[in-house]
Amino acid sequence: MEKVKCECGHVNPYGTYLCESCGKPLKEEKGKIANMRYEGVARRSQTYKKSMIDRVWNFFSSVKVGIWIIFALLITSSLGTVFPQEMYIPPGENPAIYYEQAYGTIGLLYYQLGFHNLYSSWWYMLLIASLGISLVIASLDRVVPLYRALSTQRVTRHEGFLKRQRVFGEAEGLDDPEAEMKKAEKVLREKKYKIRKENGNLLAEKGRFARWGPYVNHVGLIIFLIGGMLRFFPEMYTDEHVWVREGEQEVISGTGGNYFVRNNEFAIDLYDEENEMFEAALERAGGSVVESFRTSATLLKRSSNGTVGSETELEEVKDHEIIVNDPLTFEGFSLYQVDYKLNELSTFSFTLESETVDEDFSDFxxxxxxxxPQKLYEFENGYEIEILEYFPNFLIDDNREPTTINRIPDNPRIIFEVFPPDVDREDENAEGEISLIGIQVNESLNGDHDHTIRLAGVEMVDVTGLTIRKDRTLPVISVGAIIFMIGLIQGSYWHHRRIWIQNREGTLLLAGHANKNWHALKKDFSLISANTQIPSPVDQLDEAAKEKENEGVNQNNV
Structure with a gap:
């Protein structure tokens, strides 16, 4: 695969169809019109096909492969929207149970196939990386030879090059060809063409920058993809959900345990039912409607003065009332108000009663x-009560075994074991009185008991739902999107036009090429014709179509 030297002296890479300098056809091809795709230069993917690197390069440089990768991404991305991703299911839910309970067998299959975390899966990341590699290789495979060809093109072009352009014409018998060329030059300058001259020949060029539009577009898309992939690094992107009960505090994810948020008070506002403006709407809603909800929150930071092994000391940083679209912000983090839960079970109060012992349990x-919950409760009168099992959201599974759906106390069940003073709990053979207790549930699990634990009271609390969000990828994604749009506009609203006028012993050869919008190029030739004696060239593609049509008519006549 040796390089090819043209008669003009320019050395072209192997596989080049048109000389990069003078445009002379280096290969014989059928048809009147030259293949000007990428200026007829050699692309690496079309010439080197032996080594493994060549095969990989050729695979990813294919536009068809890029389209198939995009198609695969579209299909897989749509699968991720069939059911909510794991980050969007109710907090505290076990995904292994939730998807089957909520969506049945299809939901279970969805979970087992890993679609519940699709966008962070290794194979989805591999598809995105493949698309990025395809964009890089496909762009380099085309932009490098195209740039080389456009930067080395001469004004004086081979006659075979001119005659094989789509728009070509000859002007013979002119009184003064040089004067007509000067008039044409003036017209083209007025049309903002960049003029180059050589040996009495002329090259007028306009809008070359439009040729780089698709590649600028690719650069922007690659930056955009990089920004999207950076979202899988915790330091770059955080999108977590946290529930904070009134009077309590929770750690803020992504801060390394250095920041906490405390829910001082949660409140909701209802629409005024006596307001005539809302009366009809409230009647249709069938009851009270929430107008707004908010959390009075305090941001806390781990104190730097604490000693190793001591309890965590927190310093108050700032107070903020979090409402929808008005988050608590700090160091790139934002805490948004997104949800709430009223009257969540918080504390159960129990009493112990005895059926046989004459003892006062009124203060018990x-x-x-x-x-x-504590594991063990000890009392001054010698009684001990141990919690053997605790199920915050009680459920009997398919194996008829007790379990919990999640850690939220929506349907709590507790298994207690009561040890009277005369029973040593430390004794391996000691057996207390075991009971299962919950709301409207009080069952003995090991025979008749002398003592009964009864539910005496319930405390409830309001809970606020906050989204913790940090996004350092937005600047990268924004830059990529802006570059993408610049490339899109650059390649869509401008086009590259070239006009060659050469004097061959008194005969003017005219040729033109445009990467698109041939109508505008023909209008420029018509403007030259209107201001000079030079006739407009013809569109050889139209001429070829007419010839085929005439041949078909003649054959039918025969």
Whole structure:
């Protein structure tokens, strides 16, 4: 695959169809019109096909392969929208149980195939990376030879090059060819063409920058894809959901445990039912309608003065009332108000009663925090109560075993074991009185009991739902999108036009080429013809079509 030297002296890469300098056809091809795609230069993917690197390069440089990768991304991306991704299911839900319960067998299959975390899966990332590689290789495979050809083109072009342009014509018998060329030059300058001259020949060029539009477009898309992939790095992107109960605080994800948010108070506002403006709408809604909801929050930061092993000391940073579209912001993080839950079970109060022992149990009351229950409760009179199992959201599974749907105490069940003073809990053979207790549930699990634990009271709390969001990829994505739009506009609203006028012993050869919008190029030739004695060239593509049509008519007549 040796390089080819043209008669003009320019050395062309192997596989070049038209000399990069003078345009002389280096290969014989059928048809009157030259193949001007990428200026007839050699592309790497069309010439080198032996090594493994060549095969990989040729595979990703194919436009068809790029389209198939885009098609595969569209199909897989749509699969991720059939059911909610895991990050969007209710907080605390076990995805292995949730998808089957919510969507049946199809939901279970959706989970088992890994579609619940589709956009962070390795094979989806591989598809995005493949698209990026395809864009880079396809662009380099075309832009490098195109740039080389356009930068080395001479004004004086081979006669065979001119005659094989789509728009070509000859002007013979002119009184003064040189004067007519000067008139044409003046017209083209007025049309903002860039003029180059050589040996009495003329090249007028306009809008070359439009040729780089698709490649600028590709650069923007590659930057956009990089920004999208950066979202899978925790330091670059965080989108988490946290529930904070009134009076409590939770760590803010993505801060390394250094920041906390405290829910001081949650409140909702309802539309005024006595307001005539809302009366009809409220009647259709069938009850009270929430107008707004908000959280009075405090941002806390881990104190730097704490010693190793000591309890966490938190410093108040700032207070903020979080409402919809008015988040609490700090160090690139934003806490948005997105959801709430009223009257969530928080604490159960229990009493212990005895059926046989004549003892006063009136002051025997203990509380169980449903979000963080103690394991053991000890009392001064010697009684001990141990929690054997706790199910915040009780459920009997397919194997008839008790389990919990999630850690939210929507349907709590507790298994207690009561040890009277005369029973040593530390004894391996000791057995207390075991009961399953919940709302309207009080069952003995090991025979008759002398003691009964009864539910004495319930405390509820309002819970606010906040989204923790940090997005450092937006500048990268924005830059990519802006570059993408610049390339799109650059390649869509401008076009590259060239006009060659050469004097061959008194005969003017005219040729023109446009990468698109041939009508505008023909109008420029018509303007030259109107201001000079030079006739407009013809569109050889139209002439060829007419010849075929005439041949078909003649054959029919025969």
């Amino acid at each position: 009351i203990f509380e169980v925090d449903l979000n963080d």
